[in-house]
Amino acid sequence: MSTTTERAPLNGVDTPTLFATLDAVKGQPDIAKFQFRAKNRWVKGTHNQSSIHGFYGAGQEMEHQHETVIDADHPAVLVGADNGPTPVEYVLAALAACLTSGLANIAAARGIELTEVESTVEGDINLLGLLGLSDETRNGYEQIRVSFKIAGDAPPEKLQQLVERSRDRSAVFDVLTNSVPVAIDVTVA
Amino acid sequence: MSTTTERAPLNGVDTPTLFATLDAVKGQPDIAKFQFRAKNRWVKGTHNQSSIHGFYGAGQEMEHQHETVIDADHPAVLVGADNGPTPVEYVLAALAACLTSGLANIAAARGIELTEVESTVEGDINLLGLLGLSDETRNGYEQIRVSFKIAGDAPPEKLQQLVERSRDRSAVFDVLTNSVPVAIDVTVA
Numbered sequence: 001m002s003t004t005t006e007r008a009p010l011n012g013v014d015t016p017t018l019f020a021t022l023d024a025v026k027g028q029p030d031i032a033k034f035q036f037r038a039k040n041r042w043v044k045g046t047h048n049q050s051s052i053h054g055f056y057g058a059g060q061e062m063e064h065q066h067e068t069v070i071d072a073d074h075p076a077v078l079v080g081a082d083n084g085p086t087p088v089e090y091v092l093a094a095l096a097a098c099l100t101s102g103l104a105n106i107a108a109a110r111g112i113e114l115t116e117v118e119s120t121v122e123g124d125i126n127l128l129g130l131l132g133l134s135d136e137t138r139n140g141y142e143q144i145r146v147s148f149k150i151a152g153d154a155p156p157e158k159l160q161q162l163v164e165r166s167r168d169r170s171a172v173f174d175v176l177t178n179s180v181p182v183a184i185d186v187t188v189a
Numbered sequence: 190m191s192t193t194t195e196r197a198p199l200n201g202v203d204t205p206t207l208f209a210t211l212d213a214v215k216g217q218p219d220i221a222k223f224q225f226r227a228k229n230r231w232v233k234g235t236h237n238q239s240s241i242h243g244f245y246g247a248g249q250e251m252e253h254q255h256e257t258v259i260d261a262d263h264p265a266v267l268v269g270a271d272n273g274p275t276p277v278e279y280v281l282a283a284l285a286a287c288l289t290s291g292l293a294n295i296a297a298a299r300g301i302e303l304t305e306v307e308s309t310v311e312g313d314i315n316l317l318g319l320l321g322l323s324d325e326t327r328n329g330y331e332q333i334r335v336s337f338k339i340a341g342d343a344p345p346e347k348l349q350q351l352v353e354r355s356r357d358r359s360a361v362f363d364v365l366t367n368s369v370p371v372a373i374d375v376t377v378a
Contacts (some may be wrong), residue, residue: 012236026322037312042307045203068273081201091279097237097239100237118230121226125222128218144370144372147374148373170328185335
């Protein structure tokens, strides 16, 4: 069975290429093995910069068209210089972005035209853990809530199903709601 | 017992204010309850923009000095227009940033001067899950590896201990290695 359909490009998604890519991966599953990367450099205090550029995928080393550099810091209330968002805020943005990218692809695959997709993400965190003041309080978010507002040319239940399907296939939702093994090593220069 | 010490500012960390903040939170633990937020707006295809500005903390609504807007997209090999990093790359950057910010604070608190902190993060992901082509493959990272390179005025084992302590109190490490409840709701406009 092929996933190739007669779907035209929709929502800015090149749907024919998306289906062709799915078919290519089915025929050669090894090309689905990717490795993403980030580099980070400490600047001063809680301020540091990450850069994102190269990755591995489809059997070869690849690069984004442009390197992206992002600053992270703590705000003044947390004794930082506020040179950028906190790391935990980037996690919330990543979650919204992942759900939204997936949603646009899924809508295109289903022939649903989207006119608006907005979301807000809130994460509750009690800093007693992170600050080392309580062993009963976890360091990270206690709960995250995402609220989507969607408009498109489909009945409400079809639009809601887009979010459900996107959640069910979201990489960031997965790593936040299931756990990931994280290994850390240190070299002293 | 007070955590206040005679430590001077170090590594760009205002250590006296950091200790004063810890003392303030000890005296009034409710001010440690924070809520971070991100907003996201779909642009086109897999391209979307997140903005980070306001948050709640220390008993009041607060704002970063500047709003930060970040673009996320899929690269061409994943049928996107490559207008920015993928959401999962932001997660790697957030992890490195969180560990590095914590490390700088901990070093200052311990009186260790840092001269260099760099890290690289790699995340292995098999897209068969995310693409809906395999139910046995998870959607997100199978493994994440962080490699730190550190230099400072302390013996190697003391520098390595900074990373260990930072990991033990890292919010992003926590949410990736433990799970977080994530609730999603949808409003159809």
